Amino acid sequence: MKAMNLKELSRVLGLSQTTVSRALNGYPEVSEATRRRVREAALRHDYSPNTRAKGLATGRTMTIGQVVPLSTAHQMMNPIFADFAVGFGEALARKGYELVTAIVPEEQEAQVYRSFRARGSVDGVIVHGPRVHDPRLALLDELGLPYVVHGRATEHGAPYAWVDVDNRTAFARATDHLMDLGHARIALINGPEHLDFAHRRRDGYARALAARGIAVDPAQMHAVEMTELNGHAAMQELLALPQRPTAVLAASIILALGIRRAIEEAGLVMGRDVSVAIHDDVLSFLQNAGDRPVFTATRSSIRDAGALLCGMLLERIDAPATPPPSRLLQAELILGQSTGPAPTLTPQG
Amino acid sequence: MKAMNLKELSRVLGLSQTTVSRALNGYPEVSEATRRRVREAALRHDYSPNTRAKGLATGRTMTIGQVVPLSTAHQMMNPIFADFAVGFGEALARKGYELVTAIVPEEQEAQVYRSFRARGSVDGVIVHGPRVHDPRLALLDELGLPYVVHGRATEHGAPYAWVDVDNRTAFARATDHLMDLGHARIALINGPEHLDFAHRRRDGYARALAARGIAVDPAQMHAVEMTELNGHAAMQELLALPQRPTAVLAASIILALGIRRAIEEAGLVMGRDVSVAIHDDVLSFLQNAGDRPVFTATRSSIRDAGALLCGMLLERIDAPATPPPSRLLQAELILGQSTGPAPTLTPQG
DNA sequence: ATCGGACACCAAAGCGCTTTGGGCTGCGCC
DNA sequence: GGCGCAGCCCAAAGCGCTTTGGTGTCCGAT
Known part of the structure; x- marks a missing residue:
């Protein structure tokens, strides 16, 4: 059963x-009566224009690319990617675009962008997990491939489109809150x-401490991939410290699961000790919700x-010449059960 | 900067x-010397054949489709999808295929398959989260779109390709293990x-109980979307029961996170009480690993x-006429800290 | 000397669409 | 009556590739 095509439909x-073609694409040169007749026939015969042929003819592919690097870092990214992709992908589908995902070893990522460009398979890409200095942006600039970044790349010289959480302020506020307690x-x-993002978070944390004259102690800082196991291990180390912390700031709820486990295994109570x-x-699968999360x-x-980045990317594709937009989102601070006043008698010290 | 194309390269x-074209695609009608010269030039000029043009000419798209339904159910699926996609996507990329993901409201899923077919945008699709009676398979059969199913659809009449865990046996074994304790x-x-999958798991559980003459108690069975919050709520209900369970079987580690939280909040110890x-x-982000997980x-x-399903799908595409393969995977039972002998004095009862 | 057949290459058609550059009516107007 | 002008519609080119059906050359065999 061959799919219906334009030639056959017009016959x-x-x-x-x-x-x-004009009737279906809404051009004015065709009478309303004809347009209706054509639309109806297209529906009846289950006709949709062949994506590839249309792309060839128009030069637009109506697809967006993303690459998910396979590496140790993927472990932290997966669940976060997934929820991001839902927001992005839904908005994209609504606009009639498709999303293609390349899952490749990290060292092949640049190659994938090159091939996206050379094979003309996407109209634009979305860049995940930007590093402080991120060569991908320079590459994309060079290739002339429209892109938006989820996060920022501090050291990238040229302007680019991004959406980011104000990580610095968020972590400074959280640190302040703990100090207030x-x-x-x-x-x-x-x-x-x-x-x-991690770089900025540390910065916000360090600045808030410094603002109150507290020295940052390298022994109190861990930087690990964001898995439950790593959160657990890091917390165990912290609890074994002669000067163990009375409070912990964690970069992700997944780390926090492991942190909580370590606290409880040590016979302590989260939010009290x-x-x-x-x-x-x-x-979506790990909501921190309720009156008192x-x-x-x-x-x-x-x-x-x-969803925000999706809109931004499509704008960039339509008007590549305009200056790249950006958006800094403020995180809200919500109070839950996991924090409380510092213990008056710090144990062991 | 226009991308290099065949015409230009040949000029x-x-x-x-x-x-x-023949040189690059390995046809024998071209001398080795010429082939080398062509390959080298292609590399030097960063030439890759345009995907769409190639697709148009060959009728093969070299892309696989998947649809992720947006619904309440997506909550449970996301993190699991993500890890599945890594296995699938990596194997796919290795074979030179692309993966397109449509994220749409659940009720549009059938429409997406129709449009995949009508617009000729994929060579095959992968079906997620099959239901006991799943109309999607009949639709795909009718459309003649090659597909593989991750899981099974018990009531689908015709043969189809699938990979599934032996859920029934797995849950029967786990139930047996608990009864042994x-x-x-x-x-x-x-x-x-x-x-x-949930249907079969319940079946395995129920059969194992029945085999030892234990009646299944509807009050002891919950079926919820697999989020931490739902696991927590279900466990709270179970603990409030006059005849509270001494053991719980959970369908996912994400549910288990909430279950553990409810147990601890009740002042009980998992694995003991x-x-x-x-x-x-x-x-990947929630490993249940170690000597004693x-x-x-x-x-x-x-x-x-x-990864397994990827290979299977590509086979189906290459040889649609062969009988559809399938594979039943056995889960291994691993012993962790969360189980122990039943308390000798059951509290409250 | 002629022929058959590898061997190495090529021109052109065709995949399914959009779009350019028209053509043909029928109308109101001078 | 002729002209201009909408209003509708069409033939054909072109997007970048593969593939069919060749052509021309060189060589060994007859």
Whole structure:
């Protein structure tokens, strides 16, 4: 069963391909009566224009590319990617675009962008997990491939389109909140700090401490890939410290799961013996919700960021010459059960 | 900067498009010397054949489609999808295929398959989260679109290609294990039971109980979408029961996170007061690993299933006439800290 | 010397669409 | 009556590739 095509449809209708094409694409040169007749026939015969042929003829592919690098780092990204992709992908589908995902070893990522360009398979791409210095942006600039970045790449010279959470402010606020509760020894369990967001989070944390004259202690800072196991291990190390922290700031709710486990295994109570504040991406399967959520958190929906970036990317594609837009989202601080006043008698010290 | 194309490349080389095309595609009608010269030039000029043009000419699109339905159910699927997609997508990329993902409201899923077919945008599709009776398979059969199913659709009449974990056996084994430990009141916190895998899991659980003469108690069975919050709520209900369970079987590690939280909030100890056994999909960000993993689990890697299904789908595309293959994977039972002997004095009862 | 057949290459058609550059009516107007 | 002008519609070119059906050359065999 071959799919219906333009030629066949126009033959059935007794019209030229030109007219049928124009009728379906809303050109004014065709009478309303004919247009209706054509539309109806297209529907009846289940006709949709062949994507490839249309792309060839128009030069537009109506697809957006994204590459998910396979690497140790993918572990942290997967669940976050997934929710981001839902926000992004839904908005994209609504506009009639398709989303192609390349899952390749990290070192092949540049190659994929090159091939996207050379084979003309996408109209634009979305860049995930930007690093502080990220060569991908320069490459995309060079290739002339429209792109938007989820996050920022601090050291990239040229302007580019991005949407980011104000990580610095968020972590400074969370740190302030903990200090307001009387905590002075606050640990940080961060994501990998070559990633821009983690870099900024540490910065916000460090600045807030410095502003109150508290020295940052390298022993209180961990930077690990954001898995439950890593959160657990990092927290165990922190608890074994002679000067163990009374509060912990964690870069993700997934880390926090492991952190909580370590706290409980040590016979301590989260929110009483050790306070925990996290950044919450509002993952669909791990909601930190309710009147009094489990975790005190700086919250910003990654799904919303996805939808926002989608709109931005399509704009860039339509008007590549305009200066690239950007958007800094503020995270809200929500108070949960995982934080409380600093213990008055710090144990062991 | 326009991308290099065949015409231009052949002009540069002083050869016909035919010869260049044949040289690159490995046809024998071209001398080795010429082939080398062409290959080298293609590399040097960053030439890759335009995907759409190639697709138009060959009728093969070299892309696989998947649709991720946006619905309440997506919440449970996201993180699992993500890891599956890594396994599938990596294998796919290795074969030179692309993966397009449509993220649409559930009720549009059929429409997407129709449009995949009508617009000729994919060579095949992968079907996620099959239901006990799943109309999608009949639709795909009718459309003549090659597909493979991750899981099974019990009531689908015709043969189809699938890879599934032996859910029934896995849950029967886990139930047996709990009974061997002396548990008699074993609850089930399952996924939504219109989904085939959840249906089979309940069946395995029920059969194992029945085999030892234990009646299944509807009050001890929950079927919810697999989020942390739902696991927590279901466990709270179970703990409030006059006859509360001494052990719980959970369909996912994500549910188990909420289950553990409810147990601890009730002042109980998991593995001592309440045993928990789960099914573990080996999610990258939530590993249940180590000598003595946190959770006793039936384990089967969803990533591996993805890679397996990829190979299967490509085979179906190449040889649509062969009888559809299938593969039933056995989950291994691993013992963790979350299970222990049934308390000798059951509290409250 | 002629022929058959590898061997190496090529021109042109065709994949299914959009779009350019018309053509043909029928109308109102001078 | 002729002209201009909408209003509708069409034939054909072109997007970048593969593939069919060749052509021309060179060589060994007859």
